Amino acid sequence: MLTSIIGFPRVGTLRELKFATEKYFRGEISACELQQTAKNIRQTQWATLKNSGLDFIPSNDFSFYDCTLDTAVLFNIIPERYKKLNISELDTYFAMARGYQGENGDVKALAMKKWFNTNYHYMVPEIEDTTEIKLAGTKPFEQFNEAKALGVKTKPVIVGAFTLLKLIRYTGSKQAEDFCDDIIKAYSDLLAEFSKLDAEWVQFDEPYLVHDLNKEDIALFNKLYNGIISNKKSIKLLLQTYFGDVRDIYNQLTAFDFDGIGLDFIEGKKTLELIEKNGFPEDKLLFAGVVNGKNIWKNNYKKTLALLSELKTKGINTVISSSCSLLHVPYTLKNETKLSAEYTSHFSFAEEKLIELAELKFLTDTDNFENETAYIANCKLFENRTNCYDDAVQKRVAGIQEKDFTRLPEFNEREKIQKKEFELPILPTTTIGSFPQTSDVKANRSSFKKGNISEKEYNEFNRKKIAECISLQEEIGLDVLVHGEFERNDMVEYFGEQLNGYLFTEKAWVQSYGTRCVKPPIIWGDVSRSKPMTVEWSVYAQSLTDKLVKGMLTGPVTILNWSFPREDISIKESTYQIALAIRDEVLDLEANGIKVIQIDEAALREKLPLRKSDWYCEYLDWAIPAFRLVHSGVKAETQIHTHMCYSEFTDIIPAIDQMDADVITFEASRSDLLILDSLKKNNFKTEVGPGVYDIHSPRVPSVEEIENAITKMLEKISIDKLWVNPDCGLKTRGETETTASLKNLVTATKNLRNKIK
Template identity: 70%
Template sequence: MKTSIIGYPRVGALRELKFASENYFKGTGTLEQLNQTAVELRASHWKLQQAQGIDYIPSNDFSFYDGLLDTACLFNIIPERYRELGLSPLETYFAMARGYQGEHGDVKALAMKKWFNTNYHYMTPEIEDSAAIRLAGTKLFDEFNEAKQLGITTKPVLVGPFTLLKLAKFTGSKQATDFVGAIVEGYKAVLAQLNTLGAEWVQVDEPALVTDLSPEEIALFTELHTQILAAKGGVKVLVQTYFGDVRDCYQTLQSLPFDGIGLDFVEGTQTLALVKQHGFAQGKVLFAGVVNGKNIWKNQYKKTLSLIQAISQHAAQVVLGTSCSLLHVPYTLKNETKLPESTTKYFAFAEEKLQELAELKTIASLEYSKSSPLYIENDKLFSGSRFAGDASVQARAAALTDADFTRLPAFAEREQIQKNKFNLPLLPTTTIGSFPQTADVRANRASFKKGAISEEQYKQFNFDKIAQCIAQQEEIGLDVLVHGEYERNDMVEYFGESLDGFAFTQNAWVQSYGTRCVKPPIIWGDIRRSKPMTVEYSAYAKSLTNKPVKGMLTGPVTILNWSFTREDISLKDSALQIALAIRDEVLDLEANQIDIIQIDEAALREKLPLRQSDWQSEYLSWAIPAFRLTHSGVQSDTQIHTHMCYSQFSDIIRDIDAMDADVITFEASRSDLSIIDSINACGFKTEVGPGVYDIHSPRVPSVDELKQGLGRMLDKIDPAKLWVNPDCGLKTRGEAETWASLKHLIEAAQEVRATL
């Protein structure tokens, strides 16, 4: 057997690419330095995989920002507004990713959405009617040659034509079928160039095949690849799927002249059954995703070898691989020096998963595999139980009744009670919660963690920042204030550190989007709250002003979805444990006169099954109640907010309304406020705050731009139900742009308010 991976992390084990990119954006680093960092990272990744014996090593899985954006640029899919800036190719690329505001013009970034069921965000390609789709970029070929110079023949990777068209936004009258000819010619040109360069394999990623597909979509996929494969020449084409099974098109894949088919045997609940039922085509190579590419627990060889044996009965040629790109897990355990070996022995990050593939390959080739020392050592790890439960947590969750998930009185009555209490103006202004995490904020936290300052000094710094933040918010005229979250490293990590049952890493960074990296907590045991987590800072902020101050919490589903989850209990059980802990915090905040509480569920959609038929049975039936559990115990005049961002929410809008919050803020600025139509279509009862400007871009929106956005909202939303806010937290932004943008937001809201 041979081994393969779909992709490798790219930001660097210590986030080298992040820092080089951000230095370049700020002008403190040069393009040459950025490119040199990229060259060094790519070389280290390829050499590491080669050293671990990976047979099919990917290239072009590296990106300065996003792989789908790379594919769009490869095929000249660049909207005219970015071309008109007259920038260099790389600057144009970054303008599409981050927006641009400067001497050449002022443009917003492309829309950003979640990559299937992950916390990774992709840039949405825009295809205009005038788009001249053709092979235009060289990155894919340059990186193949770069590896070749190192003596490594790689398997170039690019997003496939069907997934590219399915995820793209068509801005004119034309649709996907109108671009089939041009797309086909573009991919043919890629194959022709790879043949010239001597590539042996090319990996064409088609993850859209694991979603619900109509007959028309299957026909489009077939048409695209039939034409492209007719011109493939000597290079072998692997169609790679991941994040689920291909039940709608399994036989179609078998019938097309692909040389290899990549299937996910981890998240693909029906993949093995499909192989058993229909067999696997002779002459094709099955790239079997048997090592979990999305979670960090060590592979249990006994189960995996049994799976490999079952697969091998139906496929003559099997390559062992990961279930998806390793982009979704941290780099290596080598940089984790504080966790004890008794904990880390259960983990496998990206580098360790390479080793797992190598060991599985070795064991599977042995006639007496169970006598292999590698097998025996692994089996010993799984023969015992690492888990020590908390009986009180389990009993509390087991005792929940329907009443615990229902808030009384009903929304309409609460809404009037809250309007009378808070007496806010029409179009009340607020922010999503966090304010810029400037260098001094980060330095204060780092000093405290290192023991260089006392807890008293650490807290006093935060109190001073809160006081300054409250004063500035009052000065510019915000209606509902926040404390700024200066004590928080990350909206999930902070709560994980405050709860019992989590384990934490030092450098287990995972890319979320662009240069944004997160360090997900690891759910190690049963979850409970042993002490208040946010009350002290929120209560202090409240004492400084007569205006309402929001208490800021992260919701149970988001904490679950943005952590590495246990595999020994259900996601539902973990979610309910976290919900009970958050519920305790909510009630403590309320007891301390914090009467507006925001419980963010930014990641609500993330673990939503990719097939709609599985939504209620596998996810929404417990995810929505878990959120309701957090707030069902508060008084009628306590106002519950939540926030959601960077996902397609339109198709679950009724479920979101059923969360029974009082106010919901949405990311909307990059998606052209499209969610408003969905809100209206379902008779959405909850008050809403669609984001009026994009905080993931450094540009400052003008007052007129914001007024126009509010005008479009008011065309469709009752002014009595509309809030005005940015589309996400402000922690990643600079101070100057943050306050300038908020001043414009308030000025716009006041001017529009005066007309109502």
């Protein structure tokens, strides 16, 4: 059998691309220097892939920001407001990704959403009625030739036409069908160009096919690929899917003249069933996604080899592949020096998954593989993992009762009590939680971790920063304050470090979006809390002011979703364990006088099944109760906030209302407040704060811009329900722009209060 991967991480083993790109943003290096860093990363990775023995090596999976944005630019899908800036191609690209504010103009960034059911974020392409779709870029061809010059034969990877049209935001009257002919021509021209370059294979990624598809969707796909395939000439086409199965279109897919079809056997619940029931064409390669591209646990060779053997007995020509791009896991275990082999022997990052693919290839081609060292060692791993269970935790989870998911009194009564208790003005202002993590904050944390300063010195510094943050917020005039989270490295990692059952890496970074990388903790065993985690910081912050200060926590679903979860128990059970630990923290905060507690569920939607028919039975029926379990024990006077960001929430608004929080803040500014219609349509009872400006962009919103956003919100949301806040935490922003933006937010709010009076 041959081996393949769908894509590879791209920020560099030690985040070289992140640091170079941020230097470019600050004007510290030139575009040429940035391009050279990118080239070095690509060449190093191609060498790694080639040396691993991988048969199908991807190219064009590299990106400065996001491959969906790259594909839009490739086909000239660039809104006019960015073209009018008259800046370089690279800077126009970054303006679409981050926004732009300078002498050439002032434009917001494109919307950003979660990439299907992952923690990666993609830029939402935006198309106008006047957009001329055509092959306009050269990036895929340049990178193909770059690899070729190094002696590396690659299969270029492109977001497929169907997925692209389904993800695009249409700003005019035209819809996907109106652009079909042009996009068929553009993709055909792409294949023609690759044919000239003697490419053998081209991979079209079509993950949207794993959604529920209606007749119109299938008709759109058929029209697109009838046109594209008729122009493929000598190119072999790989139609690659991932994140689920293709039950709605399997027979149509296999009937098309694709040379290879990639199917997911990890998340594709019905993939094997579809093959068993309908067969698989003899003249095509099946790229079988059997190595998990989203989790870091070693592959179970016994199970995988049984599956590959079954495919082999059916006479299917199979390529062993990753289930999705390896973008979603860290680069390599080589940089992990602190975790013992007791743990790391169970892990497989991107480079280690290349080894797994090579070993699986060897074992499938070996008659008596049960006697091979690689197989024997792998089997022992799955027999010996026993130090991850805690009887007390399992007993507590088993003892959860239905009443533990219900908070009393009901929302309407609590809302009246809290308004009387707090006496906040109309349109109360707040922030989401974190304040800028400046260089001195990072240096303080680093010095403490290295043992260069004492815990007392570390804490004194953080107290000083908290005092400054409280003072700044009072000066700006915010109504409900936060302590700034200077003691926290990451909203999940910080809690994981204090919970039993977690493991932490040193340099296992994963790209979240653009230059933003996260280091997800690993859930090794049963989770519990041994002592308070945030109480001291929150109580100190509250002691500095007469205004309300929010206690800041991360919710159980987000902690689970932004960790690498266990595979030996269900994610439901694991989430309930975390929920009980966070519940203990909530009750401790309340007992220590914290009256407003925010429990962030930024990643609530992340593991939501892509098929709507599975939403409740497989996810929402336990994810929503898990959140309620966290806060159901607090008093009516305690106000529970939560926050959600950078996902599409409009279709699960009723479920979000069932979380029974008192206030929910949403990301909204990048999506032009589209969530407002859904809130109104569903008679959303919870008080709400749709973000009035985008914190993932360095631009400072004007007072007028924020006033307009609030005014638009008031057309759909009752004034007694509306809060005013930024989109998300301010951790990644600079101090100057943060202060300016928040001052404008408060000024805009006060202006509207005066007008309303």
